[in-house]
Amino acid sequence: MPGESPMSQQRESSTATERLATVRSRIEAACRQAGRNPDDVKLIAVGKTKPAAVIAALADAGLVDFGENYVQEATEKIASLDAPGLTWHFIGHIQSNKCADVAKHFDWVHTVDRAKIARRLDAAAARLGRSLNVLIQVNVDEEAGKSGVLAHELPDLVEEVAALPALVLRGLMTIPAPVSGQDAQRRPFAQLRRLLESVRSPGDAMDCLSMGMSADLEAAIAEGATHVRVGTALFGPRQY
Numbered sequence: 001m002p003g004e005s006p007m008s009q010q011r012e013s014s015t016a017t018e019r020l021a022t023v024r025s026r027i028e029a030a031c032r033q034a035g036r037n038p039d040d041v042k043l044i045a046v047g048k049t050k051p052a053a054v055i056a057a058l059a060d061a062g063l064v065d066f067g068e069n070y071v072q073e074a075t076e077k078i079a080s081l082d083a084p085g086l087t088w089h090f091i092g093h094i095q096s097n098k099c100a101d102v103a104k105h106f107d108w109v110h111t112v113d114r115a116k117i118a119r120r121l122d123a124a125a126a127r128l129g130r131s132l133n134v135l136i137q138v139n140v141d142e143e144a145g146k147s148g149v150l151a152h153e154l155p156d157l158v159e160e161v162a163a164l165p166a167l168v169l170r171g172l173m174t175i176p177a178p179v180s181g182q183d184a185q186r187r188p189f190a191q192l193r194r195l196l197e198s199v200r201s202p203g204d205a206m207d208c209l210s211m212g213m214s215a216d217l218e219a220a221i222a223e224g225a226t227h228v229r230v231g232t233a234l235f236g237p238r239q240y
């Protein structure tokens with residue numbers, strides 16, 4: 001971050017590791033409530049706008065999965081971290097001219113929402129001789145102007161993505177409109193879970209639901225989230 005002193009980064013790092021314990025206990029409590037094994041819920045730390053030093057502190061504390069929204073910001077951080085054991089998740093809106101960079105630097109892409117992007121990611125991954133885990137982003141609330149396929153468009157996109165050899169289609173992702181109260185929060189997550197069940201076929205690798213953020217991870221876990229994407233609860237508020 002511009003203008004941040006090493007002192008303030010150090011402070012931010014120790015706060016983030018303290019918050020990590022809190023977030024982990026929220027996940028464990030939600031799993032206990034839902035009768036689920038906490039090992040089946042991956043915590044992805046969403047580090048957009050946050051300095052590499054703070055991410056490094058969480059990695060030192062044992063966190064493996066990190067999410068980023070912006071390709072340029074992410075590639076700079078990934079390069080400066082030099083931590084080969086980490087798993088990087090791309091969770092931002094994908095532009096077609098960034099597919100090659102995304103395929104090169106990330107292990108997972110949560111935000112595939114059109115066939116053109118899927119084909120470009122596939123071609124880029126194939127050229128690099130690697131495969132990419134991908135999720136299809138669904139606009140479950142059918143909010144106008146929001147990324148993600150609509151439920152009725154999902155089966156066709158699943159078919160197209162599943163046929164691409166360098167992509168492994170792992171499941172679905174959503175970012176519902178913020179609402180308060182667990183019952184209301186659970187509704188779109190339940191919808192995503194049912195959608196996944198409706199498009200799966202025997203023997204496929206579609207066993208992932210990326211849903212739940214700082215404000216609603218309990219509701220998402222109750223509905224079967226396998227990946228929660230948490231920014232604010234780990235890093236504090238973002239300053240743009």
Ligand SMILES: *Cc1c(COP(=O)(O)O)cnc(C)c1O
Nearest residue numbers: 046091213214229230231232233
């Ligand atoms: C920023 C972001 C998050 C994290 O949100 P918080 O509310 O800060 O936890 C999760 N998912 C996506 C796609 C994001 O862009």
